Amino acid sequence: xxxxxxxxxxxxxxxxxxxxxxxxxxxxxxxxxxxxxxxxxxxxxxxxxxxxxxxxxxxxxxxxxxxxxxxxxxxxxxxxxxxxxxxxxxxxxxxxxxxxxxxxxxxxxxxxxxx
Amino acid sequence: xxxxxxxxxxxxxxxxxxxxxxxxxxxxxxxxxxxxxxxxxxxxxxxxxxxxxxxxxxxxxxxxxxxxxxxxxxxxxxxxxxxxxxxxxxxxxxxxxxxxxxxxxxxxxxxx
Numbered sequence: 361x362x363x364x365x366x367x368x369x370x371x372x373x374x375x376x377x378x379x380x381x382x383x384x385x386x387x388x389x390x391x392x393x394x395x396x397x398x399x400x401x402x403x404x405x406x407x408x409x410x411x412x413x414x415x416x417x418x419x420x421x422x423x424x425x426x427x428x429x430x431x432x433x434x435x436x437x438x439x440x441x442x443x444x445x446x447x448x449x450x451x452x453x454x455x456x457x458x459x460x461x462x463x464x465x466x467x468x469x470x471x472x473x474x475x
Numbered sequence: 476x477x478x479x480x481x482x483x484x485x486x487x488x489x490x491x492x493x494x495x496x497x498x499x500x501x502x503x504x505x506x507x508x509x510x511x512x513x514x515x516x517x518x519x520x521x522x523x524x525x526x527x528x529x530x531x532x533x534x535x536x537x538x539x540x541x542x543x544x545x546x547x548x549x550x551x552x553x554x555x556x557x558x559x560x561x562x563x564x565x566x567x568x569x570x571x572x573x574x575x576x577x578x579x580x581x582x583x584x585x586x587x
């Protein structure tokens with residue numbers, strides 16, 4: 361049973377470009393969460409999604425960031441017009457139906473570097 | 476919203492000694508408190524969790540305690556080993572259909 365798969369593992373973008381990070385949850389999991397981790401900082405909640413539905417996006421910046429989890433395919437975190445401050449590790453986690461009342465299973469992260 | 480504070484940010488412990496990491500939370504409605512371990516270059520992994528109907532839980536060398544009145548919870552690692560070196564995160568959640576909020580982490584160094 362494959363774990364949470366994130367790709368790309370490393371992504372380099374120039375300022376102003378777009379970054380797309382993908383996350384495939386564990387088999388049977390219907391909830392996806394995105395967190396951002398800056399160096400020497402904790403995991404900052406960004407967004408929580410079910411298929412075709414955003415449950416909580418209270419941690420998402422109001423501009424340039426969006427997330428989706430379509431009926432088919434992976435969840436995608438999209439960052440438009442990236443700036444240097446977007447450089448971070450972005451972690452995706454999934455949980456079974458029932459949501460976050462239990463364990464989150466994390467992927468290995470996507471490390472975004474903005475030049 | 477929920478705010479989780481974690482201390483210390485860095486902790487060095489002699490191999491074989493115990494390590495204690497403490498967290499406080501702000502939302503009295505939180506009822507689920509997991510602890511995650513993150514090794515270098517990896518994603519966090521759950522090591523133990525506790526729910527609000529329990530005051531203490533133990534799993535081999537790891538134990539967690541919860542004081543709901545004071546809104547704080549702690550992780551205790553006994554007989555520390557080199558492989559315990561990692562970053563540890565506490566977290567809190569209201570449970571079902573609620574996000575999990577993490578503390579800023581504790582970098583634990585086990586000294587030989």
